[in-house]
Amino acid sequence: MTEVSAQAGATKTDILVAGAGSTGLAAALAFSRAGMKVALVGRxxxxxxxxxxxxFEASIRFLDALGALDRVRALGCPIEAIRMIDDTDQLFPVPELTLRASEIDLPALGVNISNDELVGVLLDLVRARPEIELIEAEIADYELNSATAAAMLADGRRIEADFLVAADGRNSRARAVAGIDVREWTYPQVALTAMLRHEFPHDNMSTEWHTRSGPFTLVPLPPRENAPHRSSLVWLMSVADARRRLSKPRDELEFEIEDYAKSEFGTMQIEGEPGQFRMGGMQVSKHATGRMALVGETCHVFPPIGAQGLNLSLRDVADLEDCLASVDLRNERELSRALARYDRHRHADIGFRTNGVDVLNRSLIIPYLPVDLFRGASFLAVAALGPLRRAVIREGVLPHLVLPRLMRKPARAHAG
Known part of the structure; x- marks a missing residue:
């Protein structure tokens, strides 16, 4: 695993991954799979x-390569179609749009799983890999130079590596030490999240109502004992509406959710406690520098529209692993060329997704007739034209801009 460095008290490894969320766990697994020694540091x-x-499909293939897919499928629910309904009451009606996996010869577009269960699956795999040393500690500071990347832990330990993968989130200390500029913005919205039980089946279909406060989305979840029909809710709304709704008695909030869903799923019951988070966006000036690369929310943040967030983060990881696969990490020239390639890929992929999500979100919350007409015409074209619709589905679940090697091989058929 790791070894003692010439510097007293320091530990040496090939790859240092900062951050132990789902993106950091996936990064540690991807690089250990490539035969590298990895130190994964974070809470x-x-x-x-x-x-x-x-x-979605590209992430499913990636999880299959990491050995996580069987458990993810067992814990999650397949998404066989995405249904989008305009509920903005605009002047000209917009047709309902349904995107089906069968149109592109897939059994499902993807799998919906609770965030906590996904972290649990990846964490179990990390703990089973002898190439990975999991260090549950805080990183106090970093030292980045042309020869090494080092992390100083809060308990005084020092970890040295040939390369640093920064997955330490939107307030990344590693990014700040590297001097990478950040552009941030906010939206006048809060996302309310909850797990729901409902009366009628979801038929493995994600349903998204586009309202003037943002999307109201129900994504299918697997059944539980005494709860055969379940979905997760992501509901974008104003800050004032979020405060009002979360202060309501539970049954009143459930009635309002049922009303927004047009009673299509019958009575609603919230499981556990609802959550909330403020909507915002973030981009960075570059995605790699020296002996460090950014992945996940260290380099992109945007609203939960189109379920692009973690899919994009896993693509960061797979793309970085691809770019570094045949590189001698100690060779500065080889490393520099590989990171330039990674930066080009991420600028294109992240920029395309960020702009698309931003335009869709703003087109909903700004009641401007030309924008409504453009959005309506786009929906009409996708609904009416089969080739365009199939292209949109493929781009959403299996992007053509960047498809790293760990996402190219089709996932194994699900047994049973």
Whole structure:
């Protein structure tokens, strides 16, 4: 595993991954799979009430390569279609749009699983890998130079590595030490999240109502004992509406959720406690520098629209592993070329997704007739034109801009 460095008290490894959330855990697994020694440093994140992640085909293939797919499928629910309904009361009606996995010859577009269960699956795999040393500690500071990347832990330990993968979140200390500039913005919205039980089946279909406060989305979840029909809710709304709704008695909030869903799923019951988080966005000036690369929310943040967040983060990890696969990490020239390639890929992929999500979100919350007309015409074209619709589905679940090697091989068929 790790070895003692020439510097007294320091531990030496090939790859240092900072941050032990789902992105950091996936990064540690990807690089250990490539035969590298990995030190994964960070605190395991606390539970996130009501939060799930919809993992699409490219991410499914990646999880299969990491050995996580069987457990993810067992714990999650397949998403066979995505249904989008305009509920903005705009002047000209917008047709309902349904995107089905069968149109692109897939059994499902992806799998929806609770965030906490996904972290648990990846954590178990990390702990089973002898190439990974999991160090549950805080990183106090970093030292980045042309020869090494080092982390100084809060307990005084020092970890030295040939390369640092920064997965330490939107307030990344590693990014700040590297001097990478950040552009941030906010939206006048809060996302309310919850797990729901409902009366009628979801038929493995994600249903998204587009309202003037943002999308109201129900994503299918697997059944539980005495709860055959379940979904996760992501509901974007104003800050004032979020405060009002979360202060309501539970049954009144359930009635309002049922009303927003047009009673299509019958009566609603909230499982556990609902969660909330403020909407914002973030981009960085570059995604790699020296002996460090950024992945996940260290380099991109945007609203939970189209379920792009974690899928994009896993693509960061797979892309970085691909770019570094045949590189001697001690060779500065080889490393520099590989990181330039990674930066180009991430600028294109992240920029495309960020702009698309931003435009869709703003088009909903700004009641401007030309914008409504453009959005309506886009929906009409996708609904009416089969080739365009199939292209949109493929781009959403299996992007053409960047498809790293760990995402190219189709996932194994699910046994049973």
């Amino acid at each position: 395991i994140p606390p539970p996130l009430p009501g939060r799930t992640v919809a993992l």
